[in-house]
Amino acid sequence: MTHILLIEDDAGTANEIALELAAAGHSVTHRAAIGDGLAAMRAPAQRPVDLLIVDRQLPDGEGLDLIATLRAEGCRTPALVLSALGSLDDRVRGLRAGGDDYLPKPFALVELVARVEALLRRPNETRDTRLIVGPLDCDLLAGTATRAGRPLELLPRELRLLDYLIRRPGRIVTRSMLLQDVWGYTFEPNSNVVDVHIGRLRRKVDAEGEVPLIRNVRGQGYVFDVPG
Known part of the structure; x- marks a missing residue:
C-alpha cells in the first residue's frame, strides 16, 4: 500500500481526497x-512517503516553497500541486518549483486519482542528487554537469534528460517514456520535441573526439552507454 502525504488546509476538501x-x-x-508537512517528511519514525499532494495556498505560506525546500534537501518524492490558480504561468511556476504535476481547482476526484496513479507508475529512482557515472559528474542540486572536468552548459530540461538517461545505463529509453517522465505529457504530441532536445544534449555531452555516451537506437529510442 502506497503512502501519500496530503497537505491541504481545507478540511472538507482534504476529507474528500x-x-x-x-x-x-x-x-x-x-x-x-x-510546517506540519515538513515535520511529517523529516520525522525519522515516519513511514516513508511515496507521493506528496500539496495545496498551493496554505495558512503559513506558499505550498511551492515547501516543495522547493524539500528539493533543496535532496528529496525527490513525486509532488502533485493543487491550486485555484490555474493559468499557464501558474502551472509553469508550479512545475519549475519542483512539482511533478499540477491540478487546477476545481477538479474531479477521479482525475486526481488518475494523476496520482500516473505519478506512482514512474520508475522508482534513487534520490541521489550527485551522480558520477564514467566521465560524467552531475550535481542536480547545483544544476551543473561536467564530462572529464569539462563543464557542460546544460539547460534545466537537458540536465533532467541526462539525469533520466544515466539512471538507466544500457537500457533503451523510448520517446514515450521521456515524454511522460521528463515532460509530464500523458499523450504523445505531434512534434519532434524529444529528438530536438536529445540532439542538443548529445552535441554538448559528446564533443568531437570523445567516445559517444548517448546512442540513438533507430525506431526505438536512446541508450546511455557506460564506458568500459
Missing part, C-alpha cells in the same frame, strides 16, 4: 500547514 484515495487502495496522512 483522503476518502477517494483510500478507496483506491492508498494510505493517506493529512496535514494542514507547511
